[in-house]
Amino acid sequence: MLGGGFPQGRVILISGGPGAGKTNLSLQFIASAADEGDPGVYVTLEEPLELIRQNIDGFDWKIIEKEVKNKIRLLDFYSVSFLFTAYELRDRRDRDSVTSILEGIEKAVKNIEAKNIVIDPITTLTLQEVRAGAKRRMIADLFTSLRRIGCTTIITSEMSSSRDFMVEEFLADGVIRLSKHIENFQMVSVLRIEKMRGIKYDDQPRRYAITSRGFTVFQAEPVLI
Numbered sequence: 001m002l003g004g005g006f007p008q009g010r011v012i013l014i015s016g017g018p019g020a021g022k023t024n025l026s027l028q029f030i031a032s033a034a035d036e037g038d039p040g041v042y043v044t045l046e047e048p049l050e051l052i053r054q055n056i057d058g059f060d061w062k063i064i065e066k067e068v069k070n071k072i073r074l075l076d077f078y079s080v081s082f083l084f085t086a087y088e089l090r091d092r093r094d095r096d097s098v099t100s101i102l103e104g105i106e107k108a109v110k111n112i113e114a115k116n117i118v119i120d121p122i123t124t125l126t127l128q129e130v131r132a133g134a135k136r137r138m139i140a141d142l143f144t145s146l147r148r149i150g151c152t153t154i155i156t157s158e159m160s161s162s163r164d165f166m167v168e169e170f171l172a173d174g175v176i177r178l179s180k181h182i183e184n185f186q187m188v189s190v191l192r193i194e195k196m197r198g199i200k201y202d203d204q205p206r207r208y209a210i211t212s213r214g215f216t217v218f219q220a221e222p223v224l225i
């Protein structure tokens, strides 16, 4: 659909509801890029790393093997993002946690000469900022810092059904949307590329599924929505 993968050095969002497969897709991307010779850094902000390790145990991605060989670095910032209460974070103007996460990412990127970064999800970082203007600036600053690091960055975003577009979708270089639909009492999972600056892409919605082989997008099946 991308005609050769994610555009390099850009910030790309994967947005979707709970259980859509954002964590699966982004980890599978990091693992398969590492197989092709591009090391990657994955940052978890919402799910403890130990639980993620358990979840992906069944997939043949050989994450632990790749960590040992410095092809992958998994960073657990789960504790950072929940260290302060929302009230305290608002008082601190929430800069500190974002800065320390960025520093951690940069260090890991240098360490393993990473080409890809995943931040999963952005929602945790921006949640405490309720002022729309400040939130937009915060996200823009974060994306600018990430582009400066020079890697291709995938950021997952929790899509709420009450809003059509989130501010981060306008600021990112690319957006991939995962959605679920019920059709004749059948669940249909649909992936589509909403935007991808700088490349030509397939904008048709495609069905996908998470199977024992991981995140799989189907080429031919029609999407009945």
Ligand SMILES: Nc1ncnc2c1ncn2[C@@H]1O[C@H](COP(=O)(O)OP(=O)(O)O)[C@@H](O)[C@H]1O
Residues within 6 Å of the ligand: 016, 017, 018, 019, 020, 021, 022, 023, 024, 025, 055, 058, 059, 210, 211, 212
């Ligand atoms: N081994 C597996 N086989 C089949 N489906 C799985 C497997 N592991 C996870 N899933 C599916 O993936 C979903 C969770 O995906 P995840 O990437 O954590 O979603 P998100 O990050 O978008 O909340 C689960 O609800 C389950 O349906």
Ligand SMILES: [Mg+2]
Residues within 6 Å of the ligand: 022, 023, 024, 047, 120
């Ligand atoms: Mg997730």
